[in-house]
Amino acid sequence: MLSGWSDFLLEVHHDSARLSAADFQLTTLQRIREHLDFDFAIWGEGDGSSRELHTATVLDQTPDLFETWEPVKHEDPFANLVIGNTGQTWALSEVPRMFHSKAYNEHWGRYHAREMISTMQVDSQTGLHVFVTLARERNQSDFSEAERQFKALVTRHLFLAAHNNDRACVSEAQGHAALIDRFGILHANDDRFTALLVEEWGPGARRRIPAAVIESLAVAGCYTGQSLELTAEPLGTRWMIRARPVNPLPLSPREQQIARQFAAGRSYKQVAQQLGIAPGTVRTHLTRIYEKLGVRDKGALATRLTREN
Numbered sequence: 001m002l003s004g005w006s007d008f009l010l011e012v013h014h015d016s017a018r019l020s021a022a023d024f025q026l027t028t029l030q031r032i033r034e035h036l037d038f039d040f041a042i043w044g045e046g047d048g049s050s051r052e053l054h055t056a057t058v059l060d061q062t063p064d065l066f067e068t069w070e071p072v073k074h075e076d077p078f079a080n081l082v083i084g085n086t087g088q089t090w091a092l093s094e095v096p097r098m099f100h101s102k103a104y105n106e107h108w109g110r111y112h113a114r115e116m117i118s119t120m121q122v123d124s125q126t127g128l129h130v131f132v133t134l135a136r137e138r139n140q141s142d143f144s145e146a147e148r149q150f151k152a153l154v155t156r157h158l159f160l161a162a163h164n165n166d167r168a169c170v171s172e173a174q175g176h177a178a179l180i181d182r183f184g185i186l187h188a189n190d191d192r193f194t195a196l197l198v199e200e201w202g203p204g205a206r207r208r209i210p211a212a213v214i215e216s217l218a219v220a221g222c223y224t225g226q227s228l229e230l231t232a233e234p235l236g237t238r239w240m241i242r243a244r245p246v247n248p249l250p251l252s253p254r255e256q257q258i259a260r261q262f263a264a265g266r267s268y269k270q271v272a273q274q275l276g277i278a279p280g281t282v283r284t285h286l287t288r289i290y291e292k293l294g295v296r297d298k299g300a301l302a303t304r305l306t307r308e309n
Contacts, residue, residue, distance in 0.1 A: 005150055008035055009157050016165035021179060022236030024165045025057040028158060029132075036147050038134040040111070043158075045123065045130035045181075048083045054128055054181040055237040061111060061135075068107045076103035082118045083129060089152040091143065092116040112137040117148055119155040126185050127207070130159060163188070169240070176243045179235065182218070184209035187238065196228045196243045209241075217241070249305075250292050258285045259293075263302040 012028055019027055029041045042065070044056035051073040058065055073079065077095045092115055098104055108116070113135040120131035132155050136143070143151075166188035170177050176196055178189030185208055186194075197205035216223040217232040217239065224230075227246055232239045251259060261271045262282070272279040295301045 005154060008154060012161050016161040017168055021166060021169040026059060029059045036150055039137045040135050042133045045128040048129040054183055054185060068110060072103040072106050077101055082120045086120045086122055089117055089119045089148050114138045115142050117143050117151055119152060121159060126187055132158060173240055178241045179238055180209060180241055181238050184214040193243050200225050200227050251289060255285055255289050258282055259289050259301060260305060262286060263298060263305050
């Protein structure tokens with residue numbers, strides 16, 4: 001095992017608490033090079049079945065790296081090996097006749113990748129396949145067994161640290177926030193953000209924002225729905241999304257009915273008769289309404305409702 005791996009992990013977890021989501025992956029790949037030499041690296045995630053790439057941080061290689069992979073992605077034996085056997089570290093040279101394959105001749109060979117090692121796992125938060133790949137070019141030696149063990153060990157910690165980094169970035173964002181990719185998959189979000197999405201689109205929005213909304217965010221940077229407004233800020237290969245209720249009153253429709261009628265001067269019994277509910281139910285609702293709005297009496301309630309109109 002290469003020396004210094006424990007110090008490396010401490011540095012990575014420290015970075016996860018202080019760096020932005022846009023900087024963390026790139027900085028971590030650069031830190032790996034201090035312990036394990038390589039020519040270029042990729043940290044990405046995507047759909048293992050469709051081979052659709054959702055995010056990718058590329059170090060020391062052309063940004064259009066995956067454009068030439070697109071036509072051969074379903075015929076790439078190395079991708080087949082890594083996607084089909086997650087949780088392990090695999091080398092390009094382990095694939096029989098890899099260097100005679102279409103994927104190598106039309107893609108990897110163009111970038112002079114003579115040897116690569118890759119580790120992949122399925123992310124429980126997003127359901128996507130996340131991977132870290134290191135590559136050496138033709139003038140470099142193969143990765144040694146010690147180097148592969150180092151890579152296998154630290155990569156598991158990298159994925160955990162990345163989750164911590166995502167959550168830290170969301171917690172530091174102002175308002176109800178989430179970190180999403182260009183397909184609308186939620187990578188990290190707070191409970192308040194999730195509640196707003198579920199109220200607008202139902203339970204399916206816990207993991208993914210509708211495609212039409214993503215299109216609006218991509219074009220205009222914002223979206224207005226029936227009960228919420230979203231704004232988008234690019235953050236590396238992903239977006240930081242902030243949400244706020246269209247109606248700033250944190251009340252359910254029934255609570256709003258009761259609050260407005262009571263603030264207008266009606267009694268418990270009059271509100272109950274108007275809405276066809278028991279006076280005790282009105283009292284229970286008003287107790288929650290006062291707590292939610294931070295008011296203590298009917299006058300303060302009326303003032304708050306007037307301010308929000």
